Amino acid sequence: MSEPAVPFVASTLAAPLPPSGIGWLDEARRENLAAFADAGLPDTRVEAWKYTALRALAQRRFVQGDAQAATREVDAAALALPGLDGPRLVFVNGVFRGDLSDLANLPAGLTLQPLSQALAQDAEPLRFALSRRYRERGDAFARLNAAQAADGVVLRVAAGAKIATPVQLAFVGVAAEGELAWHARTVVELGEGAELALVERHVGSGVARQLGTLVADLVLRDDARLSHVLVQDAAPEAVLVHRHALQLGARAHVSLHALELGGSLVRHDLQAELAGDGARLDTRGVFVPRGRQHIDTQLAIRHQALDTASSSTWRGVADGRARGVFRGAIVVAPGADGADARLSNKNLLLSPNAEIDTKPELEIYADEVQAAHGATVGQLDERALFYLRSRGIPQAEARTLLTAAFCRAVLDDLPDAALREHLDGLLAVRLPA
């Protein structure tokens, strides 16, 4: 292997791998790092990165891991979520913070612990998830994450257990001395018939010029139900690459709501396999890049079993010189007869220099499939704007009102009213006037 010329890759390889003392894990880390070193960062010729150029990132050098993470000051107000006081796991720059977390009085059937702790106690149940080798050309960050992530979340819900209180996961980016890279890994498993509500947040505190990567695997056994709310509100300077891979057993149901608000460069991969008959996935999301933000969302849904259903409603609003990217790829695999697949992505450009690239893709290899997909990019409706103004609502307020209304379809069906209101408020202050 020759000396890599790319500063990003070179600085990454200069750091030692976190020692685990577990043979299979060390091996997986080494191999994933080697794959990362070989392929480096993908360029825009790789289809999955077509609209997200990494040239500027490639020129930056990052320090791997924050040695001071355990003692960094964190704004507690940034972590508060009204009405939610259940179990909570908090990570600062990728490192578990027991002092900010709440793991007391976990309800029966819920296992929740930091990955570092789970590995120290009994690594074997994690072997399958953490042994994975990432082989796709676009997988650079997943490889990096697999090599470097020493902490994260292990969450299990026992078969039949219905967890009433939402579980919160918070990833906080805090300013460090240099440019910092942190990596976190999440493994979630819901047993047969288990139910869970999960609220996952990325928040920033201070000027955090950093790179965070998060790889999450979520497995739902038959008849399990998961409500997953994802709020990405990272620091304005932060680069975040996160990936959620969902696997749904028979009749399992996932309802996901995502708000992509923060960060300078953000990439989110949401991958789902509807592997069991009758599995159902509903995703709702909104991305709001402003200024020079770049937010890229890649949805990949695979219908693999009989009578599976997926419905995805995403909205994008871009202002300033911001860029939004949305790719919604749905595959109905051979034999997945009776699938129902729906995807809608509507986008709003609030400035002539903003750009949103959207690409719905539908591949159907099965019979008796119902599918609908559509994507639009447009501007605010001038007639509606005039209507509001003619009633006395000032122009800026009218624009915000219409923009908020455009996004509303995404949060409307969130059952938790208090949370919905909070997210509505969060969105409202982030929407450009």
Next chain:
Amino acid sequence: MLKIENLHARVEGKDILKGLSLTVKPGEVHAIMGPNGAGKSTLGNVLSGREGYEVTAGSVSWNGIDLLALEPEARAAAGVFLAFQYPVEIPGVNNTYFLRAALNAQRKARGEAELDSMQFLKLVREKLKIMQISDELLHRAVNEGFSGGEKKRNEIFQMAVLEPRLAILDETDSGLDIDALKQVAGGVNALRSPERSFLVVTHYQRLLDYIVPDHVHVLAGGRIVESGDKTLAHKLEEHGYAWLAEHGEPAGAQA
């Protein structure tokens, strides 16, 4: 008082209004009638400040202020209301929320205290009663999925809540059956007062059987070509707009 003098306006490079003059005193109801293409809707749009309507000459003074210099929202705060011929559907914006935002924006602009939700609800209930409409419209998104009649009733209801001092009804009768027309007219009549003026723009005389005007004007070729009392409307109904061409002023419909 509304004073329009020698108003000329252009849309997409085409001259539509060509010297329109009109004075409306407080409490008066003026009907503007005219054939298609005469400039009836242009008048309402120019007065409410819609973009794309270029005023090339003339003036509009509203209680002594230059109305044309104001942004649409400032005109609304100054008491000007346009009931749209085609009310716009706004998905995702709740009707009640919209109306409260509008009322409070106007009050704020006028330096009045904003209404809290209890005060607003009380006001809305009163107005619903006067308008004799059900509160079902309130819970829906603005005009979304409304029938033609519901949209027009919603316009009048908004007018009742916002209490403008000049209401311009732009072909409010178009697309209404007789029952809906009576209901809308009843709402307008309930809002007539010595302080409130109305400009009722219509193609047909039918609406004026229910909203009886003080003055009727015929707009043709971008100008008022005939003015009179309510009997003028009946003459037009009887003889058609072609009658104007023979009767003194040329209609100028060739514009």
